[in-house]
Amino acid sequence: MFMSFKDINVQQGDGLFLKLKEGSNRIRIVSEPVELWKAFVGGKCIVYSTYEDARFDKNAKQRFYMWVIDRVNGDVKILDAGAQIIGQVQALAVDEDYGFDDIPPYDVKITRKGVGMDTEYTVLQSPPSELTAEEKASVKAKIADKGTLREIIAKDSQPTVKVAEDISMSSVPF
Numbered sequence: 593m594f595m596s597f598k599d600i601n602v603q604q605g606d607g608l609f610l611k612l613k614e615g616s617n618r619i620r621i622v623s624e625p626v627e628l629w630k631a632f633v634g635g636k637c638i639v640y641s642t643y644e645d646a647r648f649d650k651n652a653k654q655r656f657y658m659w660v661i662d663r664v665n666g667d668v669k670i671l672d673a674g675a676q677i678i679g680q681v682q683a684l685a686v687d688e689d690y691g692f693d694d695i696p697p698y699d700v701k702i703t704r705k706g707v708g709m710d711t712e713y714t715v716l717q718s719p720p721s722e723l724t725a726e727e728k729a730s731v732k733a734k735i736a737d738k739g740t741l742r743e744i745i746a747k748d749s750q751p752t753v754k755v756a757e758d759i760s761m762s763s764v765p766f
Contacts, residue, residue: 607669608669608670608738608744609669609670609671609672610660610662610669610670610671610672612702612704612713613704614704614705614707615703615704615705616701616702616703617662617664617701617702617703617704618663618664618699618700618701618702618718619660619661619662619663619671619699619700619701619702620660620661620663620696620698620699620700620723620727621658621659621660621671621681621695621696621700622658622659622660622661622668622695622723622731623658623659623695623741624658624694624695625656625657625658625673625678626656626657626658626741626742626745627654627655627656628640628641628654628655628656628657628742628745629641629642629643629645629646629649629652629653629654629655630652630653630655630745631646631649631651631652631653632651633649633651638652639745639746640652641742653674654674654675655672655673655674656672656673656674656677656678657670657671657672657673657741657745658670658671658673658741659671659731659735659741661727661730661731663699666727666730667734668730668731668734668735670741670744670745676712676713677702677713677715680713680714680715681696681700681715684696684700684715684717690717696717697720697721697722698717698718698719698720698721699717699718699721700715700716700717700718701715701716701717701718702714702715703715703716
């Protein structure tokens with residue numbers, strides 16, 4: 593049976609990574625970030641655990657990975673963030689009104705504008721709020737059996753160094 597393009601219902605996969613859409617994306621960060629360096633060479637992804645390992649690879653880019661709750665649907669995903677996003681979250685962390693030690697006690701809104709190398713991100717804080725007991729249980733259940741962030745990211749890449757320490761369930765602050 594033939595189908596019209598107008599009738600296609602594209603399903604979102606249950607992938608682990610959050611894809612930030614154009615416009616506003618509201619999330620809740622639920623783990624501290626893991627810092628890695630990533631390079632794409634010849635169609636392969638190479639992950640370096642430290643700057644020292646990545647410094648001779650001109651293609652390596654510093655990336656930060658953290659568990660987040662996607663407020664659109666409540667899914668627990670991994671956010672892959674670069675310097676633009678992390679720099680703005682760091683600015684919130686040291687702000688006298690919105691500062692925090694480990695993870696923000698509020699949702700953040702990441703606004704994505706543009707595509708490719710012309711993409712810009714803006715990060716804003718929401719009013720402070722507590723995670724519900726259901727959200728805490730959901731986060732723990734969804735990430736407990738997935739492995740560490742480093743293991744997940746290295747799974748489909750060509751790691752050049754041994755996987756080092758990582759954010760585990762014991763470091764989630766609830």
